Amino acid sequence: MAVATISAVTSLPTPPPSQLSFDMASTSKSPLAGMPIDQHVAGLAISAEVPTPQQTRVRYERKLGDSELSYYLPSRANGVNDMYLHLGFKAPEHFTTRARVSTVWAIMRLRHPLLAARVDMQEGVYDDVRFVYYSPSSVDDAILDASENLEYRTQDKDELISSYLNGPRTLSNDRVSYLILSQPSSQLIPSPPRTPTSSTSSSSQDAPSEIEGSYDLLICAAHFLGDGMALHQFAHDFFTLLGGEKTQSELVELLRHEWESRRTADVLPPALEDNLPVTGNKFRRAAVKVEFQKNQDRLIGGQxxxxxxxxxxxxxxxxxxxxxxxxxxxxxxxxxxxVSISAALFALCNVVWARMASKKELPMMMYSALNLRPYFPVQPPHPSYWFLAVGYFNVILPSFLPSDCDERRIFWHRARQAKAQSAAAAKSKMIKERTQEMAKERGARARQWAGEDDEKERMEQAKAAGVVLPAAAPALAPAQQPKPPAKVNPKPPSQALIGLSLLGNLDGIYKHQSFPAIKMHTLTTGSRQRPGGMLLFGYTFVGKLWISLGYDVNGFGEDAGVFWERLIDAVDEFLG
Incomplete structure (x- = not known):
């Protein structure tokens, strides 16, 4: 058999980095992968003697941007920031067969290739970490890949979430997304179903079931793939396919169409920093750095x-x-x-803490996420919405309550202050520049901390193995040690009490009429945390206001639990 040859087409422009790599990848999932083919991909001409395109996977790759790195590097050890979205729902049983779920999951992984990518990082190289995506070699390959990243369980909601947050990490460099579908009412753990294929999936004709089951779906995704908006839009689109009118055969045909249309055109969506290009001369770039630093210096919080x-x-x-x-x-x-309910939640946190705080000299600072998608100059050329598009802003409010003023009036005044500060962050003319500067700062900090963490781990492993470590350099005698410089106007602290993830009205994303056979009733979201992590969530879903607090109960003193209880009491007091 002739070896495939690869030759660049000189008349075409140089393709972008995400398209430059082409692999004849042989994998265990597809025994036919690696066979040469005849096709045109990403500006490269690949010619050979075997005319079966189904037998080869195409490799795409690109470097992670600074924002993605700032999430990826801390996640390596224990999955810090790995996101989850739990949805509780009822549906006829024929909508949740493994064949149907695997097919829908395969369609979504084709549409959003980052979900099916892996991360490649060489040891100790922190500035060249890459997404690598192999397009499926066939429809069966796509279904098999999806099924291998899908698990059926019998746990209830609380068990599912707790095991994801506190157990061994679910995700990894090789598995950056995962689905878990659980039916808590099941009394027996089902035997593993046969791995679906396009033929077996098509032959399953979705015989309508009179039996309605209660299910919990856990969608797991690494935060460096995207943000909360991507997660919720994905869930809506997933359920639209799962609970829609298409039969199983029609879903397989849709999968086939997706695979055929994306085999040579699909590339990885660009990084956040590439979606927010900043223009200007050298003087403007210098001015941006000054403005960014001044803005950072104004962030004062001591609670x-x-x-x-x-x-x-x-x-x-x-x-x-x-x-x-x-x-x-x-x-x-x-x-x-x-005000909105989001501004009111800032004020609720503020009033509750002001009643609890023992030291009130310094203000209270809270942080929240800002959706950056509206600021993109043009829509990304890639159709996928799975990419990072999130920034951060801070709300700073006094940490005391005046004794000569009604607390209800103070509450609404603080809510309007929170609204004004949120609007100022969202409407800033420098938002693109601030985002770029913050990405650089977060990326540099993540690389530094990653190096320190890896060195610490290396030393601990060497010590455990009995390896003699090099002696530390001798310290200077006290008389020889330089005196620390005297602090002139020491910088005030910049500590946030709590983070708020305010998702707004999620019923604007979940068009429930798009999947009428499925009745959603519960939504919970969050991420794996580092020790001492805390994040408050507020959103409306199925017409209800939901408030949740994800926090490390072992990492805080008693005041964290007291704060949560008093926060719910304050909802009754101020919002009724």
């Missing part, structure tokens, strides 16, 4: 929860949902006072 140490991390996610009638009343009350 923190008490910490505990010595116990392993254990994240819990207490969640409260308010019924639809009460939610409507709360939203109406917020509107009457000129």
């Amino acid at each position: 923190t929860f008490s910490r505990a140490a010595g116990k392993p991390r254990r994240t819990i996610v207490p969640t409260v949902a308010f019924d639809e009638e009460r939610t409507r009343a709360m939203l109406k009350r917020c509107k009457e006072n000129g």
Whole structure:
């Protein structure tokens, strides 16, 4: 058999980095992969003597951007920031067969290739980490890949979430996304079903079932792939296919169409920094750095929860949902006072902490995420929405309550202050420049910390193996040690008390009429945390207001639990 030859087409422009690599990749998933073919991919002409394109996987790759690196590098050891989205729903049983779920999952992985990518990193090389994506070699290959990243369980919601947050890491460099479908009512663990293929999937004709089951779906994805908006849009699109009118045969045909249309055109979506290009001369770039640093210097916060140490991390996610009638009343009350429920949540946290704080001299700072997709100058050329597009802003409020003023008036005034600060961040003319500077800073910091963490791990492994470590350089005698410089106008602290993830009205994303046979009733979201992590979530879903607090119960003192209880009480007090 002739060896495939690869030759560049000189008349074509140089392709972008994400398209430069082409691999005749042989994998265990597809025994025919690696066979030469005749096709045109990414500006490269590949010619050979065997005319079967189904037998080869195409490799695409690109470097991670600074923002992606800032999430990837800390995640390597224990999955810090690995996201999850839990959705509880009821559906007829024929909608949740492994064949149907695997086919829909395969379609979504073709449309959003980062979900099916892997991460390649050479040891100690922190500035050249790469996404690598192999396009499926056939429809069967796509279904097999999806099925291998899908698991069926019998755990309930709390068990699913706890095992993901506190157990061994689910994701890895080789598995950056994963689906878990659980039916808690099952009494027996089912035997592993036969791996679906296009033929077996097509032959499953979705015989309508009169039996309705209760299910929990856990969507797992590394944060360096994308953000919360991508996660929720994905869930909507997934359920639209799963609970739609297409039969199993029609879904397989849709998968075939997706595979055929994307085999030579699909590339990895660009990094955040490439989606927000900054123009200007050298003087403007210098001015941007100055403005960014001044903005950072204004971030003053000195309020923190008490910490505990010595116990392993254990994240819990207490969640409260308010019924639809009460939610409507709360939203109406917020509107009457000129704020959104998101601004009100900032004010609730502020008032509750002001009642608890022992030291009130320094203000209270909170941080939140900012959706950057509206600021892209043009829509990305790639159709996938799975990419990072999130920035951060801070809300700073006083940490005391005036004694000569009604607390209800203070609450609504603080809510309007939070609204004004959020709007100022969102409407800043420098938002693109600030995003670029913040990405550079976060990327540099992540690389530095990754090097320190790896060195520490290397030393510990060497010590455990009995390897003699080199002696540290002798310290200077006290008389020879230089005196630390005197601090002139020391910088005030910049510590955030808590982070708020305010997702807004998720019913604007989940068009429930798109999957009428599926009835969603519960949504919980969050991520694996580092020790001492805390994040408050607020959103409306199926007409209800949901508030949840994901935090390391072993990493904080008693005031964290007290804060949560008083926060829910404050909802009753101020929002009714």
